[in-house]
Amino acid sequence: MSCSYYAPQQLEELLAILAEKKEKAKVLAGGTDLVIALQEGNLDYDYIVALHKIPELKGISMSGDTIVIGAMTTHTEVERSPIINANALLLAQAAASVGSPQIRNAGTIGGNICNASPAADTIPALIALDASVKIVSKGSERKMPLEDLFLGMGKTKLSCDEVIKEISFKALPDGAGSIFIKLARRNALAISRISVAAIVASNEYVTDCRIAMGAVAPNPFRLRGAEQAWLGRTVTADNLDICVEAAFQEISATLGQRASAIYKKRAGKALIRRALSIASGQM
Ligand SMILES: Cc1cc2nc3c(=O)[nH]c(=O)nc-3n(C[C@H](O)[C@H](O)[C@H](O)COP(=O)(O)OP(=O)(O)OC[C@H]3O[C@@H](n4cnc5c(N)ncnc54)[C@H](O)[C@@H]3O)c2cc1C
Incomplete structure (x- = not known):
């Protein structure tokens, strides 16, 4: 070529x-x-x-409670950013889990999104954060929730003349716990077999619960039924069980009968339980 x-x-x-x-x-x-x-x-x-010479596509900034990440920001920069570590820990963890140091130094958050892999590590974290993407083309600009960008494995709604300029989301409120966990064939330099991003905030009751999964469907997605199952209830082990069971039902429906389904259902359930336990401070 x-x-x-x-x-x-x-x-x-x-x-x-x-x-x-x-x-x-x-x-x-x-x-x-x-x-x-x-x-x-x-x-x-x-x-x-x-894209590497274009300054408008780089950097991490925070204005009020809104965080903006340029599409050309590398995984290493996300992983090490004080803004991200203080306000969206799960995204720093997701970026830190990508490939090897060499891959994280070269690979960008925009590339991770646009490649639209089911196993892309930053996407579940960003979807849990309710992130939006700003898409630009000559003479035009549009913004959409990241979750709506995808059209299946390797496919997005971007036209050939469009690029993602930046990704934005609200900082997590004080006291909210968050975590990204990935399960792979080995601990380092491995693509996710399943990943979970979770955010939990509570007083006596759960006031915010967000769960996103990667590598179980053509694109990462939110488990909204499970989130609703815990919202407004007390932060107890019994109610966590109800949420995890609802998550299991959602994963099972998504996985259907494919060969990896038996493993992914059980492992996914365990991973969600661990993620929610940590994010809610029970572990
Ligand atoms: C050895 C190895 C290990 C890896 N491990 C992991 C892993 O553990 N987890 C993981 O998630 N990924 C992993 N990856 C995949 C890869 O590193 C990431 O997806 C990376 O973030 C891609 O970013 P990039 O900047 O290299 O994108 P590129 O390869 O340059 O581009 C990827 C795609 O996105 C498009 N694109 C890029 N930026 C934009 C933009 N701003 N607007 C529109 N389109 C754009 C390109 O046209 C292309 O189609 C691994 C890759 C390798 C080679």
Whole structure:
């Protein structure tokens, strides 16, 4: 395969290139997914358009209680960010669990999202955080909940002339517990077999409960039935059991009859119990 390479230095320049080249162009972030796909000959583009020189796509900031992460922010930067560690610990944990140090230094949060893998580690954490993405193209801008971006494994609603500029979400309130846990074939440098992101806030009663799962469906998703099962109830082991059982029913319905279902249902249930126990301070 031979193709031309662009490395625009401004967002406007990038969007003009994408508007002109349309489906013949592909954007390159850290390249940890895309370069492999190109090397395997699975993709055929005339133009590769690198994002790494565009300052508008980088950095982590907080204004009021809203946190904004540029799409080209690397997993290492997310993992080490004081803003993320103080206000969205589960996302720092998810970023820290991606691949190896080399992969985290190159791979970006925007690339992790746009690759749309069922096992992408930052997506469950971001979905639990109710994150939104800002999508830009030449002369236009739109924002949507991250959860609505996906159309199945490897597919998103992005048009060929659009890029994700940034991801935003509200900081977790004081006292909210959060955690990301991933189960893989080994502890390091391994793709998730199942992952869980959980947020729990409570006084005597559960005031906020958010659970997202990765690697059990074509895209990560929220377990809203299970969340509702614990909301408004006391933070007791009995009520945690009710929530975990509701989660089990939701996972079972999603997994259907596929070969890995027996393992994933049981392991997923155990992982959710552990995540919720830790996030709610019971463990
Ligand atoms: C050895 C190895 C281990 C890995 N381990 C893990 C792991 O444990 N967990 C995990 O989640 N992932 C893992 N990955 C996958 C990968 O590292 C991540 O998905 C990474 O975050 C992708 O980001 P990137 O910047 O490299 O994206 P790229 O490879 O550059 O791009 C990926 C896709 O996203 C598109 N894209 C990128 N940025 C944008 C944007 N801003 N707007 C629109 N489209 C965009 C590209 O066109 C491409 O289609 C691993 C990969 C390798 C090679």
